[in-house]
Amino acid sequence: MALYVQKFGGTSVGSIERIKAVAEKVKGYREQGHDVVVVVSAMSGETNRLIALANEINDDPTPREMDMLVSTGEQVTIALLSMTLNHIGCPAISYTGPQVSIVTDSSHTKARIKQIDDQKIRNDLKEGRVVVVAGFQGVDEQGNITTLGRGGSDTTGVALAAALKADECQIFTDVDGVYTTDPRVCSRAKRLETITVEEMLELASLGSKVLQIRSVEFAGKYNVPLRVLSSFEEGPGTLIVAEEVEEMEDPLISGIAFTANEAKLTVLNAPDMPGVASRILGPIGDANVEVDMIVQNVAHDGKSTDFTFTVSRGDYKKAKAVLEGVVAELGAGSISGDNAIAKVSLVGVGMRSHAGVASKMFKVLSDEGINIRMVSTSEIKISVVIDEKFMELAVRALHTAFGLDKVED
Amino acid sequence: MALYVQKFGGTSVGSIERIKAVAEKVKGYREQGHDVVVVVSAMSGETNRLIALANEINDDPTPREMDMLVSTGEQVTIALLSMTLNHIGCPAISYTGPQVSIVTDSSHTKARIKQIDDQKIRNDLKEGRVVVVAGFQGVDEQGNITTLGRGGSDTTGVALAAALKADECQIFTDVDGVYTTDPRVCSRAKRLETITVEEMLELASLGSKVLQIRSVEFAGKYNVPLRVLSSFEEGPGTLIVAEEVEEMEDPLISGIAFTANEAKLTVLNAPDMPGVASRILGPIGDANVEVDMIVQNVAHDGKSTDFTFTVSRGDYKKAKAVLEGVVAELGAGSISGDNAIAKVSLVGVGMRSHAGVASKMFKVLSDEGINIRMVSTSEIKISVVIDEKFMELAVRALHTAFGLDKVED
Structure with missing residues (x-):
């Protein structure tokens, strides 16, 4: 007899039909004798409908009133789900965030x-x-309704699981687990039975968007076992664990993330002296452009260096314009840029204790004739930037080379 | 410098355009130096949309969850109105019923x-x-969200006005005041400057539905000056006062109410003995049929009597079927019924101190050749039942005869 916190997102509760399916699923767990707390999002489309209403008034509505407005979305869902549960003979009660004292700061x-x-x-x-609780919302110490920002329902689920010391926080979504890579690109991608929080964080931030990063961090911090599973199909999903489980054959790599949504910019022959990096990136940050990878190599001749970074593709033109001013001021050589690039990353805690992952990765790519433009590494991740046209090829080759392919039935 | 509580109904806030118009109106009062508390309903259509969602699940949803669901309607409106006020430079803040501790009992x-x-x-x-407050909702002592029932936003407005000792509770609606009778039936109907609470109650319960009865009772009980006025046009509206204002020419009659939504049923030759009335009406009440007028005359011969009552037209067949069983059991003669009837009522506190209103009424109707089927009276009201086809004729003739016609400009 376990205590589960089960979170269902907007798609899973997007219609009365789907709410009924969720209720039947919850009832199934109750009939097995488990205690269940359900966290739900607004019905899909509802939050956007409310935001559109606010934007008819004003592009920049009062944040406090925005929270008052959008928090109604989840409130509708909790009421409908509780009614449905009661109707099918599974006693239920709904609570808004404020009603169960999900106390937050006042950052509306x-x-x-x-x-x-x-x-x-x-x-x-x-x-x-x-118990059916509205996700995404809370109350500050003055009694104002607050929201946790988009995707905050996952965070609500994990926070409730932590507070209740639940056996598992189960995030029901439209995928049946976390995969070694995107199955649409690599048909041999397989579902992972388990993945560590750290790996999940690296995969999430790199584009394999299954869970909100904050909720995974939270789960790691409070040691909440987190499971991702499908709303629509039966299956065990993927369990996200705080610490790596020791296994006989510890895989080096857990997954491969990739994105084609970046562009790179290089300042050529920048003077090699203290403060240059911040003089280049300061104005970029001031222009509200977020920087992802940053690479600076040793100076060519003790005097000048090439400084390269990536930004999201939509910011490419803006960033380039900002750089032109910077280059003139710095007396640097020139700017080169490329927005037809892709980033491919290997992620895995096994990498920590095994040298040779990088060299193997480079060899696999080289064997496919793929040139590497940039490299950046962390403890459990290696990312390379390559030409965009090679992205799918690189992902598939690495997937096979690192033993991630699923065994055919 | 006054304090006004202003209530705007669903039609007045039915779109972003209309919410903007309400905000401009409120801002106008602020610019005159008045303090304003605004109470709003859900945008028109919204409550019905939510109820329809619930009914997709179940015809008889959990009342607590129903309140959780429909209370979101007003919450959306308070947020949108506050944003709009802030946007046009009129600082505002919104509160749900629970946030300002509108404490209710637990009758969901x-x-x-x-x-x-x-x-x-x-x-x-x-x-x-x-301050923008959600109408229609509150919170019970256990922290559950409750609603006051349909039209409860008027009650919220009056209750807030009483608590704040406001100078006036202004109910903005789609009519510009209370009229002597329905202008669609009698073109000479005129707007009343003032009307007493008692008169308003009789008019409201008889079909001139401008305000919710409960809010008028509440206003009378707590001595809150209540004003009905138009959301869409300028004008003083009608002030509803607790006590009659003494005037030189005190009118006998304040207004004429009428409805064609009734049917009458008579049990002929019922035994004239104690308990008959309850043996007739008991089963009617058990069948969930509400009875309006009840008339019983003296016995014909000391042995039997005719017992007549009216029900709403939709309940006519059901009530008649119930009566057939009752008549057999009572050994009464038979049943007669008519669902082509109308009820016309004169209302006025002036009636109290003036005899002769009834006889004048009967004479006016007789002069028009209208036969009276039933009569029932209270201290400030006389109601007659006539054939439905004469309803408009009766209203217009009485309106002129009792001096209610407006003076042509």
Whole structure:
């Protein structure tokens, strides 16, 4: 008899039909004797509908009132799901974030959870009810309704699981787990039984967007076992664990992330002296452009260096224009840029203790005739920038080379 | 410098355009130096949309969850109106019913207000804000969201006005005041400057539905000056006062109400003995049929009597079927019924001190050749049942005879 916190996203509760399916699924867990707390998002489309209403008034609405507005989305879902559960003979009660005291700071539209009072929920569980809680929302210490920002329902789920010391926080979504890479690009991609929090963080931030990063961080911090599984199909999904499970054959690499949504810019022959990096990146940051990879190599001749970084492709033109001013001021040589690039990353905690992952990666790419433009590494990740046209080829070759391909049935 | 509580109904806030118009109106009052608390309903159509969602699940949804669901309607409106006010330079803040502690009993979907904590609102007013409060909703002592039932936003407005000792509770609606009778039937109907609470109650319950009865009762009980006025046009509207204002020419009659939505049923030759009335009406009540007028005359011969009552037209067949069983059991003669009837009522506190209103009414109707089928009276009201086809004729003739016609410009 376990206690599960189960989170269902907007697509999973997007219609009355789907809400009924969620209710049946929850009822199934109850019938096995488990206690269940359900966290739900707004029905898909609802949050956007509300935002559109606000934008008819004003492009920049009062944040406090924005939270007042959009928090109604989840409130509708919790009521409908509780009614449905009651209707099918599974006693349930719904609560808004404020009602179960999900206390946050006062940063409207992007609040952070400070504490949760779990007493009310524990009492209802004890009386045999399913407790349905609105995701994404809370209340500040002055009693104002706050929201956690887009995707915050995952965070609500994990935070409730931590507060209740739940056996598992189960995130139901439209995929049936975390894959070694995107199955649309590599048909041999396989579902992972487990993945560590660290690996998940690297994969998420690199484009394999299954879960919100914040909720994974949270799960790691509070040691909450997190499971991703499908709303629509049966299956065990993927368990995200805090620490790597020791296994006989510890895989070097857990997954391959990739994105074609970047562009790179290089300042050629920048003077090699302290402060240059910040004089280049300062104005880029001031222009609200976010920088991803940064690479600076040793000076050519003790005097000048090439400084390269990547930005998201939509910011390429803006960043280039900013750089032109910077280059003139610095007395640097010139700018080169390329927006037909892709980033491919290997991620895995096994990498920590094994040298040779990088050299093997480079050899695989070289064997395919793929030239590497940039390299950047962290403890559990190696990213390379290559020409965009080679992206799929690189992913498939690496997937096979690192033993990730699924065994055909 | 007055304090006004202004209530805007669903039609008045039915679109972003209309919400902007409401904001401009409120801003106008602020610019005259008045303090304003605004109470709003859900945007028109929204409550029905939510109820339809619930009914897709179940015809009889959990009342607590129903309140959770429909209370989102007003929450959307308060957020949108506050944003709009802030946008046009009129500082505003919104509150749900629970946030300003509109404490009710726990009768979900038809809760009654027990108390209001006005401190938060007073603080905001002091700091120069317009306070926008969600109508129709509150919170019970256990923290559950409750609703006051349909039309409850008027009640919220009056209750807030009472708690804040406001100078006036202004109910903005789609009519520009209370009329002597329905202008669609009698073109000479005129707007009343003032009307007493008692008169308003009789008119409201008889079909001139401008305000919710409960809010008028509430206004009378707590001595809140209540004004009905138009959201869409300028004008003073009608002031509803607790006590009649003494005037030189006190009118006998304030207004004429009428409805064609009734049917009458008579049990002929019922035994004239104690308990007959309850043996007839008991089964009718058990069948969930509401009875309006009841008339029983003296016995014909000391042995039997005719017992007549009216029900709403939609319940006619059901009530008749119930009566057939009752008649057999009572050993009464038979049943007669008519569903082509109308009820016309004269209302006025002036009637109290003036005899002769009834006889004048009967004479006016007789002069028009209209036969009276039933009569029922209260202290400030006389109602007659006539054939439906004569309804408009009766209303117009009485309107002229009792001096209610407007003076042509």
